[in-house]
Amino acid sequence: MSTNLSRSDAIYASLRRAILEQALKPGTKLPEDSIGDTFGVSRTSARNALLRLASDGLVEIKPNRGAAVAMPTLEEAEEVFALRRCLEREVIERLCKRMPRDGIDALISHVREEERALQASSPRSIRLAGEFHILLAELTGSKLLIDFISQVVSRSSLILARFGRPHSAECGIDEHVQLIEALKEQDPQTASRIMDHHLHAVEDRAKTDDKDDGPDIIEILNRYMSASD
Amino acid sequence: MSTNLSRSDAIYASLRRAILEQALKPGTKLPEDSIGDTFGVSRTSARNALLRLASDGLVEIKPNRGAAVAMPTLEEAEEVFALRRCLEREVIERLCKRMPRDGIDALISHVREEERALQASSPRSIRLAGEFHILLAELTGSKLLIDFISQVVSRSSLILARFGRPHSAECGIDEHVQLIEALKEQDPQTASRIMDHHLHAVEDRAKTDDKDDGPDIIEILNRYMSASD
DNA sequence: GTCGAATAAATTGCATGCAATTATCTATTG
DNA sequence: CAATAGATAATTGCATGCAATTTATTCGAC
Numbered sequence: 220m221s222t223n224l225s226r227s228d229a230i231y232a233s234l235r236r237a238i239l240e241q242a243l244k245p246g247t248k249l250p251e252d253s254i255g256d257t258f259g260v261s262r263t264s265a266r267n268a269l270l271r272l273a274s275d276g277l278v279e280i281k282p283n284r285g286a287a288v289a290m291p292t293l294e295e296a297e298e299v300f301a302l303r304r305c306l307e308r309e310v311i312e313r314l315c316k317r318m319p320r321d322g323i324d325a326l327i328s329h330v331r332e333e334e335r336a337l338q339a340s341s342p343r344s345i346r347l348a349g350e351f352h353i354l355l356a357e358l359t360g361s362k363l364l365i366d367f368i369s370q371v372v373s374r375s376s377l378i379l380a381r382f383g384r385p386h387s388a389e390c391g392i393d394e395h396v397q398l399i400e401a402l403k404e405q406d407p408q409t410a411s412r413i414m415d416h417h418l419h420a421v422e423d424r425a426k427t428d429d430k431d432d433g434p435d436i437i438e439i440l441n442r443y444m445s446a447s448d
Numbered sequence: 449m450s451t452n453l454s455r456s457d458a459i460y461a462s463l464r465r466a467i468l469e470q471a472l473k474p475g476t477k478l479p480e481d482s483i484g485d486t487f488g489v490s491r492t493s494a495r496n497a498l499l500r501l502a503s504d505g506l507v508e509i510k511p512n513r514g515a516a517v518a519m520p521t522l523e524e525a526e527e528v529f530a531l532r533r534c535l536e537r538e539v540i541e542r543l544c545k546r547m548p549r550d551g552i553d554a555l556i557s558h559v560r561e562e563e564r565a566l567q568a569s570s571p572r573s574i575r576l577a578g579e580f581h582i583l584l585a586e587l588t589g590s591k592l593l594i595d596f597i598s599q600v601v602s603r604s605s606l607i608l609a610r611f612g613r614p615h616s617a618e619c620g621i622d623e624h625v626q627l628i629e630a631l632k633e634q635d636p637q638t639a640s641r642i643m644d645h646h647l648h649a650v651e652d653r654a655k656t657d658d659k660d661d662g663p664d665i666i667e668i669l670n671r672y673m674s675a676s677d
Numbered sequence: 678g679t680c681g682a683a684t685a686a687a688t689t690g691c692a693t694g695c696a697a698t699t700a701t702c703t704a705t706t707g
Numbered sequence: 708c709a710a711t712a713g714a715t716a717a718t719t720g721c722a723t724g725c726a727a728t729t730t731a732t733t734c735g736a737c
Contacts, residue, residue: 225511225690225691226690226691227690227691250717250718250719251718251719252717252718252719255692260691260692261691261692261693262692262693262718262719263690263691263692263693264690264691264692266719266720267499267690267691270496270499270500271499271503274500274503274504275503282454282698282719282720283697283698283699283718283719283720284698284699284700284718284719285699285718285719295591295592298590298591298592298593299592301590302538302590302592302593302596305534305535305538306534309531309534361527361530361531362524362527363524363527363528363531363600363603364527364531367531367596371592374592454720454721455720455721456720456721479687479688479689480688480689481687481688481689489721489722490721490722490723491688491689491722491723492720492721492722492723493720493721493722495689495690496720496721511689511690511728512688512689512690512727512728512729513688513689513728513729513730514688514689514729
């Protein structure tokens with residue numbers, strides 16, 4: 220795999236991953252200079268990546284005041300989870316109607332990976348938990364739905380990083396397994412119920428307000444420079 | 449009102465409006481140079497605006513090949529309308545549960561404006577038809593829902609510009625009136641039915657594939673330089 | 678006359694530089 | 708000692724320049 224992605228793409232991917240794995244915490248300032256220097260590129264590329272992250276809702280850019288990892292409020296958190304329930308119900312409905320041939324296998328395989336990551340207690344598990352839901356959306360085949368689900372899932376990660384217990388995974392893996400079962404049986408009632416319960420559990424976990432600060436940005440970024448998994 | 453928006457903001461707004469009013473048709477190339485020259489700024493600002501429009505789905509940027517007004521396929525069109533039905537149902541449900549005090553008045557006022565614009569047969573009517581749906585989303589108070597609805601409505605405009613009859617408004621105003629009635633009565637059943645019918649009508653209108661090309665970009669842009677209504 | 682290769686023009690990706698805005702520090706005063 | 712005003716440093720917004728890639732054009736062969 221040669222460098223098929225442009226420089227700003229690479230920065231975008233690295234920053235995104237760092238945020239989703241909660242290495243960069245909400246509120247962390249992201250100066251264009253530091254990012255550019257760390258990645259060995261100019262501010263222009265860094266700025267580009269920050270703009271895209273802003274449109275994803277992962278960073279907030281205030282005019283003339285720079286970018287920072289977004290700090291969702293509790294009010295915004297409720298909005299995100301409300302809309303996420305709406306969208307994930309749609310996913311479930313569609314998948315109960317029509318599931319791709321290897322869909323179930325792909326889901327099972329993903330959960331296995333989650334289990335491996337969990338016992339390694341790596342920050343990967345946080346990201347994988349979110350990607351399970353993105354995989355569900357991908358099985359519907361709708362690019363737009365994938366895009367929207369990705370947005371709410373990303374924002375959920377951010378909310379957990381802000382309000383949840385530190386390093387808590389987003390989802391219970393067992394609930395993922397139950398959901399797969401219901402999808403295999405094409406039982407939208409049960410599947411929706413599990414999903415609702417699942418998301419409520421996530422939302423409740425966001426109620427224990429917990430805070431600690433003091434990150435050193437550039438060391439974190441150095442760990443995230445390689446875009447590999 | 450002094451110039452509170454930055455230069456790239458102004459370009460973003462103008463381009464967006466030009467696309468939504470179907471002055472810039474799908475497929476039209478948008479070179480950074482031309483845009484910058486037309487607006488009297490550098491390529492940097494133009495590029496910035498194009499990046500944001502790309503994340504809205506209004507323009508497509510291919511690496512090293514530049515930006516163009518997005519040309520949604522029929523497949524993507526179906527995805528958009530499917531997801532739009534899902535989201536607008538959510539809007540209806542919420543508004544039937546809780547409608548802000550002046551909500552109905554605002555809706556009626558908007559429809560009146562639509563009627564005025566219609567008899568003037570201006571391209572404004574196209575944009576206003578979409579903004580009715582955005583106004584509905586705004587009444588829910590959820591920023592994220594507003595954002596998502598704006599995206600699908602924008603994409604719908606693009607789809608109509610590509611596949612619909614030229615200069616056809618997106619929506620029937622009478623259906624907007626009926627919908628307001630159902631909302632006033634807090635009747636989610638009726639309201640959802642009207643909305644579904646309404647959106648299906650829009651979708652069907654997109655089945656008459658109609659094409660004509662040959663725009664002169666910079667003259668169009670000149671008309672859209674002033675950001676006023 | 679058509680097809681294909683080489684060259685020229687146009688366009689993007691990125692880096693750097695400068696002015697403007699914002700944040701931080703210092704010093705002076707009440 | 709707290710508070711405020713001024714000055715200094717840091718950071719963003721934007722313009723310009725250059726190399727690399729893409730697109731258009733020209734020229735030659737068949």
